[in-house]
Amino acid sequence: MKNSAPMKPMKVRLDIWLWAARFYKSRALAKRALSLGKIKVSGSRCKPSRLVSSGVILELKQGIYEREIVIVDISYKRNSALIASKLYAETAESIKLNQKLKESVDHVAWMPRPNQKPNSRERKLLASTKRFSDTGW
Numbered sequence: 001m002k003n004s005a006p007m008k009p010m011k012v013r014l015d016i017w018l019w020a021a022r023f024y025k026s027r028a029l030a031k032r033a034l035s036l037g038k039i040k041v042s043g044s045r046c047k048p049s050r051l052v053s054s055g056v057i058l059e060l061k062q063g064i065y066e067r068e069i070v071i072v073d074i075s076y077k078r079n080s081a082l083i084a085s086k087l088y089a090e091t092a093e094s095i096k097l098n099q100k101l102k103e104s105v106d107h108v109a110w111m112p113r114p115n116q117k118p119n120s121r122e123r124k125l126l127a128s129t130k131r132f133s134d135t136g137w
Helices: 014-020 027-035 081-087 092-109 120-135
Strands: 039-041 057-062 065-071 088-090
Touching: 014 027, 014 039, 014 081, 065 092, 081 088
Parallel strands: none
Antiparallel strands: 039 057, 057 065, 065 088
16 A cells, blocks of 8 residues: 655755745745855855755845744745744844844834925936945945
8 A cells, every 4th residue: 555645855956945935935036046145055155956955054135134044844835834934943143133133223214205206306316316325336
């Protein structure tokens, strides 16, 4: 008699695991983050096709936050957020660092909304300031 339960994978591609753990909405976004170097495995950059297993340490940059997580379980399917949160554990140092960062940034991130749309002169001024802020000047 055959066992009808599916076998649990021992290793899975990193881009698939990031998608299954709900760090990214699609595998394409996970691949792009990997190619940009926003994700490191044990301190080094890697390809989306890298096979990972439980116990691997990942460093993720998401916006201004940097997270260090340990893979606890492997999945190649995307499930609910509750199940996905059990696939990894964030280190205590990472949680502490991100909490401090969140507290220091909260008051800066909020911008009041204007009462009306900007006129053409104000739009030009906004565009010029945005152009300089993107280049780092």
